[in-house]
Each structure stands twice: as structure tokens, then as C-alpha cells.
Amino acid sequence: MKLLHHPDRDAIMLPTVLHALSDPIRLQIVSQIHKDGEQACKKFEVSIAKSTFSQHVRTLREAGITHTRAVGTHRLLSLRTEDLNARFPGLLDAVLSSYESNDPNIQPT
């Protein structure tokens, strides 16, 4: 299988991270990994085509937010919590706790 590129910690850029987190679907993906831990793409319940989902996963990976590892036919996604906390202390927690509060933070669909 093809090698998946992950940026080094020092190459994770604030504007890139914020942009990756600014999409409702990607926020949903990140939040689900945060709540349920490392899991395969298959587990995500998003109402988009799988090719679109794959692109979103790539955006998160290339921004340095998630780590993807291959196990069999699966890709297991996890959050790069340590790297993100080292580089942008408090950012991930702030985003996730805002997102996961029950306020209607998301744009009306």
C-alpha cells in the first residue's frame, strides 16, 4: 500500500490546523475519534460519499490533526493529541469541548 504522509510536529501549521477544523464534517470526525478512540473509517456515520469522506480524512492527516495507520484493509484513525498539545497548547481541548457542548455550534444544515 502507498505510504501515507504525516507532517512532522514542527511542520504542523496553525492556519492549516484551523482550516482543517473549520469544516463541520471534519469536526464531526475529530470529535468522534476523541470520544470513541482510534477507529476505522468504516465506523463513521457521515452522510457523504466515501470518496468525499476519504478526502476529508486526508485533509485532517495532512494538517497534522490525525494519524492514520493501516491494519489489514482498514485505516485506523487517531488524534495526534500530544503533538497538537505541544504545538498549540489548549487549542484542541477548546475546540472539542466547544463542539461537544450541546449548544448549536454548528451551522444549521
Next chain:
Amino acid sequence: MKLLHHPDRDAIMLPTVLHALSDPIRLQIVSQIHKDGEQACKKFEVSIAKSTFSQHVRTLREAGITHTRAVGTHRLLSLRTEDLNARFPGLLDAVLSSYESNDPNIQPT
């Protein structure tokens, strides 16, 4: 002069805020207001046309990040710190402290 629209606190949306903050120029504007306090557009040293600058300011205002008030021919920009902290606790601080640390968080120009 025309009325400037500012969203109510409850209408400030997380994805919209993250998107507004994901642009290097807008981050620079927000950081400068954070450091130097309320100030007029004229004070910002950005290397873009004033029409482009005006658009960025509008994006920040409509996202609920900044407040613009007119004083004479000036528009004074301030951060909606209280609203942002109420709605997304810790987010603004995390973004600004990451941005203002001296790490090369910004994409190479």
C-alpha cells in the same frame, strides 16, 4: 453610514470562527488588536490592497470575532473577547498564544 452587521453571541458558530481564524492575514489582524487594543484599520501594516483588507475585516466581523465601531471617518476594531470566551472557552487564548509564540506557526510565505 451603512449599518455594520454583527452576529448575536448565540449566532457565533464554531466552524465559521475557525475558518475566519485560518487565514494568516486575519490572524495577524486579530493578534494586533489583541496586543495593541482597539484601533483603526489605518494602523494595520499589512501588505495587501485596502479593499482586500476591508474584506478580511468584514469576514472577522461577520464571524463574530471583532467588533467594528465608526468614529468619524475611522472604523475602530476590537475583539469580542467576552462573547468568544462565553461561547468557546479557551479558544481565543489558545489561538492567540500559539500565534504569538515565536515558533514559525505560519506557513512560509
Next chain:
DNA sequence: TCAATAGTTCGGTAGTTAACGAACTATTGA
């Protein structure tokens, strides 16, 4: 009153992004 100043809006261009289905690769289990 009127020129200067501060900022906005408009029209256009070029580049980016999200979305999809179809075709592809890679791995496993029968």
C-alpha cells in the same frame, strides 16, 4: 463649501475546495 482622508463596494480573475461516481489498489477470508 470642498479637498483630503478612511473605509466600503463592485466587477473581474485566478486559484482552491467540496462534492460526486467510477475506476482503481490492497488485503482478507472462504
Next chain:
DNA sequence: TCAATAGTTCGTTAACTACCGAACTATTGA
């Protein structure tokens, strides 16, 4: 070996965004 499964890539379209200069509005100070 081979069908099924998991996910990626590709080609396309539509929508959005950054950017600019030109023209505009609004306010002040002479």
C-alpha cells in the same frame, strides 16, 4: 484463487475565496 471489503484516486462540476483597481460613500478640517 477469487470474491468481498476497505479505502484511495481521478475527472468533473459548482461554489467559494483572495486578490486587485476603480469607483463609491461618509466625515472632517481648512
